Amino acid sequence: MLNRILADIDPLPDSRVLVGFDKADDAGVYLLDKKTALIQTVDFFTPIIDDPYDFGRISAANALSDIYAMGGVPKTAMNIVAYPMQKLGKDILRAVLSGGIEKLKEAETVLIGGHSIEDDEFKYGLSVTGFVHPQHLYTNKGFRPGDSLILTKPLGTGIINTAIKGGLASPETILKVTDLMAELNKNASEVMKSYPVTACTDITGFGLLGHLAEMVLGTDICVTIESQSVPVLPEALEFAAMGFVPAGAHRNRSFRQEMVKLAPDISPIMRDVLFDPQTSGGLLLGCPAKHAVELKKHLIAKGAQHTAIIGKVDGQGKDIINIV
Numbered sequence: 001m002l003n004r005i006l007a008d009i010d011p012l013p014d015s016r017v018l019v020g021f022d023k024a025d026d027a028g029v030y031l032l033d034k035k036t037a038l039i040q041t042v043d044f045f046t047p048i049i050d051d052p053y054d055f056g057r058i059s060a061a062n063a064l065s066d067i068y069a070m071g072g073v074p075k076t077a078m079n080i081v082a083y084p085m086q087k088l089g090k091d092i093l094r095a096v097l098s099g100g101i102e103k104l105k106e107a108e109t110v111l112i113g114g115h116s117i118e119d120d121e122f123k124y125g126l127s128v129t130g131f132v133h134p135q136h137l138y139t140n141k142g143f144r145p146g147d148s149l150i151l152t153k154p155l156g157t158g159i160i161n162t163a164i165k166g167g168l169a170s171p172e173t174i175l176k177v178t179d180l181m182a183e184l185n186k187n188a189s190e191v192m193k194s195y196p197v198t199a200c201t202d203i204t205g206f207g208l209l210g211h212l213a214e215m216v217l218g219t220d221i222c223v224t225i226e227s228q229s230v231p232v233l234p235e236a237l238e239f240a241a242m243g244f245v246p247a248g249a250h251r252n253r254s255f256r257q258e259m260v261k262l263a264p265d266i267s268p269i270m271r272d273v274l275f276d277p278q279t280s281g282g283l284l285l286g287c288p289a290k291h292a293v294e295l296k297k298h299l300i301a302k303g304a305q306h307t308a309i310i311g312k313v314d315g316q317g318k319d320i321i322n323i324v
């Protein structure tokens, strides 16, 4: 949203800015020297699940993910906290921050500070700084005809979180979706560096099709998604059929529907899943088709067990996402 509001305001020009706010990418990137670029990102949100420790893990995994999506290595982090201390007390906050630290340790990222304010509504997240070699930086632009598209986590967390709020999800489903959201994109990011990946982003609030639209827009390519191949949490299909579709999925759809051509046999449920806003979703990346199967196997072997090849980049058309 901020880049749209800032669209006609010129920032200070600086030739060292490799990725600026105008690019609608995952993070900002600033060149330090020939071998090093700084990656900076910030993410925070209101609790999506009841367990404070798990909320901390998820929010940290989500904040770290933008560094991984650029091919970077996170190094330092700062907490961002808005908290109603009178209402919730310090134990809950301690649990949230501890969950965040668990994930930072796993990411080998050091917490070096933070800022907190009193607020009626609890919000928690992190600003994360990392590094990348400028030649191994992945942005959300760069898909080429002949690329296969790979997704490393299943879709449906937004729909399931809506069902959790509605009291309909079983404890097993809550556990499963919590662990999935708390899973770092660290290994997936490391694996992709040994392949000729053309572009990468992580799937978050705009959903698969919203983020894909950002990657396709203005690039003279069109992509085809094979809906049968897209990994989806089975519970998400059930809850979507019952109407537990978050408002964000409808917003994502109305924002990008002109770019999306749905085959007549795509169900409204599948369409909602493809636009479902994800929390700490997987990486979406492109690589030449001849490397895709090997890359997929490698990602699965390194723990991204749901990884699938979900479609391809076609030459014909412009700014079009075909769903077949």
Ligand code: CO
Pocket (backbone or CB within 6 Å): 025, 026, 027, 065, 066, 069, 201, 202, 203, 204
């Ligand atoms: Co992102």
Ligand code: CO
Pocket (backbone or CB within 6 Å): 026, 041, 042, 043, 066, 204
């Ligand atoms: Co982000």
Ligand code: CO
Pocket (backbone or CB within 6 Å): 025, 026, 027, 069, 070, 138, 139, 140, 200, 201, 202
């Ligand atoms: Co990126």
